Amino acid sequence: MAVVSAPHDVSAPPTAPPRPAAPKRGRAGAARRRAGMLMLAPAVLHALIWIGIPLVAAFVLSFTNYDVLTPPRFNGIQNYVDALTDPVFRRGMLNTLVYAFFTVPVAMGIALLIALMLDTQLRARALFRTAVFIPQVTATIAVALVWLWIYDPRNGLLNAVLAFFGIPAQNWLSSTTWAMPAIIVVGIWQGVGLKMLIYLAALQSLPKDVYEAASVDGASKTRQFFSITLPLLKPATFFVFVTSVISAFQAFDLIYILTDGGPANTTTMMTYEIYKSAFREFRLGYACAQSIILFVFLLLLTLANRRLNGGDSGRH
């Protein structure tokens, strides 16, 4: 910082005092624009090859029959018809929505509650925050393996704890009733920390004087929460919602380790069906159509939330 403060005094040009930031013309401007393009080029090139082309390719391939070995053959909207009428993929869509419901809005509610509890003068607040956040930084595969062992019907921790309270043991992951709740619990357990953290940061940046004014006016704590806190948390809620929906719709690792989509497809997800179609059955065109459907789901949810929540006015 000291390096630049010295020349700054000397260099103040006498002719143009408060000039706007970006000069549009001139040799200096041209050099700057060229530098900008060059510095942007590697990232843009990378994004074109590994995001742009794949997106277009997925769209194009979704209208073909393709098995890697023979060239793709155009088959119109057949893949989409097949996907939307296939009972297993439909089950996957339903399961994804159920999983997303519990790991997004429900988990957001839990996260907000924890954040509110932590947004007080507490001893050991950092310790609580760390505990809640730690599952977020650990790999889903590792976490899933640990829970697989916790859910183990014979020697698992869960059944042992339940037995202590006199509750009979369950075969959690092979039960058509319990497999989905078991996965949802792990999903909430792992994802609640990030949501809590964002809410906590947002809560701590809320203006204090509004609350003082409200207290003077006699507004109750509950009233303050619903008429001040929640509206002020809108940008955070929007962000948490979008990122959580994206990750909920892409749950894969948990399913891969815990249930393999079973029993009887009760835990299969859209992503899992895409994976199976593409890399177990080698129906790549069909898998691309499924992946476009997934994309459309995400787009619709994001747009709907933007509408409902009044958008993300605070950002960029």
Add this chain to the structure above:
Amino acid sequence: MAGIDLGAASPRTTLDVVGRSPATRRRVSRIALYVVLSVISVVMVVPFVWMVVTSLKTPTDIAATPPTFFPTQWAWHNYADALAAAPFLTYARNSLVIAVSHTAINLLVASMAGYALARLRFRGSELVFLGFVAALMIPTYTKIIPEFLIVRFMPLFGGNDILGQGGTGWLDTWWALIVPGAVTPFAVFLFRQFYLDLPVELEEAARLDGVSELGIWARIMTPLVKPAFITVALLTFESSWNNFLWPLLVTRTDSMRVIQVGLSVFRTENDTQWAFLMAGTTLATLPMVALFLLGQKYFVRGFANAGIK
């Protein structure tokens, strides 16, 4: 700050006639708060403790019904045995190489791009920025099949001809593991936010001093956004180390496997060896937990920043 402050409560109750019940209520609710938060914290942490204690149990302890929480005999040799049973160290080394490469490339390429988008605007750069924001929204699963095909048919690699036929392309190579995931739109986005906040006088002064644009970025602006670099580094390293599906798809041989894939393969091949599996899982988890505890401030700031700005 005081959690259970006995000294402060008594004078207040003597002064205030009706004050007894609010003060007690406040203390009770405070204790309730601690209890609830403690229960939540235990639920969050117990699986990790269970993982570590399992990794130190003997086969007898593991098969015990009901299980004891702590081992009756601490089997420290499980770690040596697990490393002998599967090449977990090779897996971990591979993961480390990839995570370090991703971090280095992402820091360089994304910070340059973020800087250009924030400070070196040109016609169309706003459009490029919107492109990156849109790219944030595209699900991995929509890109992953074509990405796999690009890797598989990469011309002139792995025995492929110029048209990408005849060989295996980048499959089972470092290229496939490192290149496609090296730059993330999220990092570009985050860097842009940080560079936007710097005062314009700095860069203009340097420019009048004849510092090149690249020099302004590297020597003047970048040192001021160190927190952004630490944040992006931690987040990139974490997601790279934890990545599973992509390395699963593009690797075939044991020597190219990463730790997460290695763990899942070990599980399917050795279904009942829970102690070894948990030892491997502990090895895969500890670096991230340690990294998080060390850089907690930056993790928090990174996630929170992205959420609030």
